[in-house]
Amino acid sequence: MAFDYDLFVIGGGSGGVRAARVAAQEGARVALAEEDRYGGTCVIRGCVPKKLMVFASEYAGMVEDAQAYGWDIQHGAFDWDIFRGKLYNELDRLENVYRGLLKNSGVDSFDQRARLADPHTVELADGTKKTAKHILLAMGGRPIKPGVPGEELGITSNDIFHLAKLPESILIVGGGYIACEFAGILNGMGVEVTQYYRGAQILRGFDEEARGLVSDEMRQRGVNLHVGTNIVEMKQDGDKIRVLATNGEEALFDHVMFATGRVPNSEDMGLTEIGIELGRKGEVVVDDYGQTGVPSVYAVGDVTDRVNLTPVAIREGMAFVETVFKGNPTKPDHDLIPTAIFTQPEMGTVGLSEEDAREQELIEVYATSFKPMQQSFAGRSERVLMKLVVSQATRKVLGCHIVAPGAGEMIQLAGIAVKMGATKEDFDRTVAVHPTMSEELVTMKTPVRTG
Numbered sequence: 001m002a003f004d005y006d007l008f009v010i011g012g013g014s015g016g017v018r019a020a021r022v023a024a025q026e027g028a029r030v031a032l033a034e035e036d037r038y039g040g041t042c043v044i045r046g047c048v049p050k051k052l053m054v055f056a057s058e059y060a061g062m063v064e065d066a067q068a069y070g071w072d073i074q075h076g077a078f079d080w081d082i083f084r085g086k087l088y089n090e091l092d093r094l095e096n097v098y099r100g101l102l103k104n105s106g107v108d109s110f111d112q113r114a115r116l117a118d119p120h121t122v123e124l125a126d127g128t129k130k131t132a133k134h135i136l137l138a139m140g141g142r143p144i145k146p147g148v149p150g151e152e153l154g155i156t157s158n159d160i161f162h163l164a165k166l167p168e169s170i171l172i173v174g175g176g177y178i179a180c181e182f183a184g185i186l187n188g189m190g191v192e193v194t195q196y197y198r199g200a201q202i203l204r205g206f207d208e209e210a211r212g213l214v215s216d217e218m219r220q221r222g223v224n225l226h227v228g229t230n231i232v233e234m235k236q237d238g239d240k241i242r243v244l245a246t247n248g249e250e251a252l253f254d255h256v257m258f259a260t261g262r263v264p265n266s267e268d269m270g271l272t273e274i275g276i277e278l279g280r281k282g283e284v285v286v287d288d289y290g291q292t293g294v295p296s297v298y299a300v301g302d303v304t305d306r307v308n309l310t311p312v313a314i315r316e317g318m319a320f321v322e323t324v325f326k327g328n329p330t331k332p333d334h335d336l337i338p339t340a341i342f343t344q345p346e347m348g349t350v351g352l353s354e355e356d357a358r359e360q361e362l363i364e365v366y367a368t369s370f371k372p373m374q375q376s377f378a379g380r381s382e383r384v385l386m387k388l389v390v391s392q393a394t395r396k397v398l399g400c401h402i403v404a405p406g407a408g409e410m411i412q413l414a415g416i417a418v419k420m421g422a423t424k425e426d427f428d429r430t431v432a433v434h435p436t437m438s439e440e441l442v443t444m445k446t447p448v449r450t451g
Contacts, residue, residue: 001120001131003120003133004031004132005030005131005132005133006030006133006325007028007031007135007136007324007325008032008114008122008132009030009032009033009135009136010115010269011137011138011139011265011301011303012033012036012037012038013040013043013302014039014040014301014310014314015040015300015301015316015317016032016136017038017039018313018314018317018318019136019138019300019320020102020105020136021102021107022317023321024106024107028325030107031108031109031110031132032102032110033111033112033113033122034109035112035113035125037095038095038098038099038109039091039094039098040140041142043091043098044091045157045161046310047310048090048091048094050157050182051342053087053189054184054185054188054342054344056083056185056188057184057185057188057344058188058344060188060189060190061380063075065375065378065380068377078166078190080189081165112125112126115269115270116135116269116271116273116274116297117129119274119275120132120133120296122135123270132296133296134324135296135297135298136297136298136317136320137266137271137292137297137299137303138301138303138317139265139269139303140302140303141263141264141302141303141305141308142262143156143157143259143261143262144258144260144263145258145260146231146258146260148231148232148233149232149233150233150235150241153234153236153241153256154234155255155256155258156258157257160182160257163255166186166189166191167186167253167254168191169193169194169253169254169255170192170194170254171241171256171257172193172194172195172256172259173196173197173230173256173259174197174259174261175195175198175199175201175203175204176202176203176259177203177341178259179195179197179202179257179259180195180202180341183195183218184218184343184344185344187218187223188221188344193224194223194224194226195225195226196229196230197225197226197228197229198230201215202225203341206349206353207355207399207401208353208354208355209367209385210349210353210385210387210401210403211347213369213383214347215227217344217345217382217403220381221344221382226245229245230245230246231243231244232245232246234256237252239254240252240253240254241256243256262302263281263282264304266278266282266283266284266303274297275293275294276292276294277292281305283303283305284299284303284304289323289329289331290304290319290320290323290332298320298324300313300317301313301316304316306334309339311337312332318330319332336350336351336419337350337415338411338412338414338419339411340407340408340411342408345382345384345407346404346405346406346408347401347403347407348400348401348407348408348412348414349401349402350399350400350411350414350415351397351398351399352398353389353401354387354389356399357398361391362392362393362451363389363390363391363392363451364389364390364392364447364449365387365388365390365447365448365449365450367388368385368444369385370384370440371384372384372404372405375405384402385401385402385403386404386441386444387402388400388427388441388444390423392450395425396421396423397418397423397424397426397427398418400415400418402438405437410438414441428442430442
């Protein structure tokens with residue numbers, strides 16, 4: 001049978017666009033359908049606008065520091081309208097870059113929703129049907145609300161970039177990295193931020209010592225963080241939202257933002273009808289090569305709910321092209337992925353937390369917490385953390401955890417060493433770069449804990 005295309009990709013985010021482009025460059029006839037904006041969560045409503053907001057929110061502290069260093073500069077007010085206008089322009093520019101990359105690679109684009117009609121047929125929203133030898137699902141995920149009475153009054157991370165004006169007060173519900181990042185951002189922009197998290201400590205799954213320091217510093221900087229707390233109900237009260245919390249407190253907020261989880265965009269796609277298995281959260285179930293139970297259909301990125309990070313989706317897209325179009329079966333490597341959380345303070349992590357490592361084997365923990373020179377000179381009391389988790393048996397560094405300004409930049413480089421299997425002695429043999437914060441990673445001589 002002659003197909004219209006060799007590959008039809010559903011979803012124009014980072015993973016789908018990369019797979020489409022690279023397959024087209026290999027000579028495949030490729031089409032891609034996207035019902036919203038090209039660039040996906042990361043470019044349009046995730047990492048990129050969030051990081052720009054992080055930058056914007058940090059300038060207030062920089063002005064204070066500059067004054068402490070002798071600069072005669074004065075605080076001004078943050079103008080949300082100016083920032084938002086520039087942000088929209090930048091996102092438009094990036095979306096056009098993505099569209100251009102597809103066009104220049106010879107990929108046919110369809111700006112509409114697509115669903116599967118059978119294992120080789122995609123049906124577009126306008127009723128058109130296209131056939132393809134292979135179909136790649138790359139629809140990503142979306143934020144969900146937790147199911148509390150009145151939740152329709154709340155917003156999610158998708159909406160935060162579109163606020164007409166900055167609120168005076170906001171309640172952020174959740175304890176994951178998205179909740180904590182936006183708490184820091186809005187706090188830095190002058191919003192009165194309250195954060196509720198139902199668990200005992202924010203940033204579940206990350207190293208306990210590191211997340212403890214992040215939560216201490218967030219409170220220090222003015223975030224009103226309540227753990228073990230959740231919403232009972234929300235009601236409209238004039239132009240504000242009245243929130244009743246599980247701790248009995250009632251309070252009024254201009255906005256309530258839910259960062260309480262994400263789900264894959266897999267519903268109403270015709271997947272189960274053709275025999276594709278979905279998991280409990282609606283994730284597309286795939287094997288190590290990204291292939292579903294239907295041989296012609298593959299999936300990458302957040303719709304598979306494996307490791308929901310943009311660079312991972314891109315890697316999975318590349319591995320898919322290697323496997324299907326280059327005849328080189330390739331499994332994406334999900335082991336030892338370095339990650340940055342753009343909380344304030346920033347956190348970078350690679351490998352195992354102290355807790356997870358201890359469950360596996362006997363370890364040594366090397367850690368130091370101190371006031372960095374730049375902030376200390378400016379009279380700020382914030383602390384940073386440098387931490388290595390080391391196997392007693394192999395001496396390999398099993399985990400590296402950094403809480404500090406620029407932690408994301410540091411962990412990228414430390415991640416290379418950890419991925420290569422560096423030992424504690426490899427770190428020790430490396431000469432310190434002085435004076436830096438990260439030199440502590442190579443100068444810690446005595447473990448603070450063993451066992």
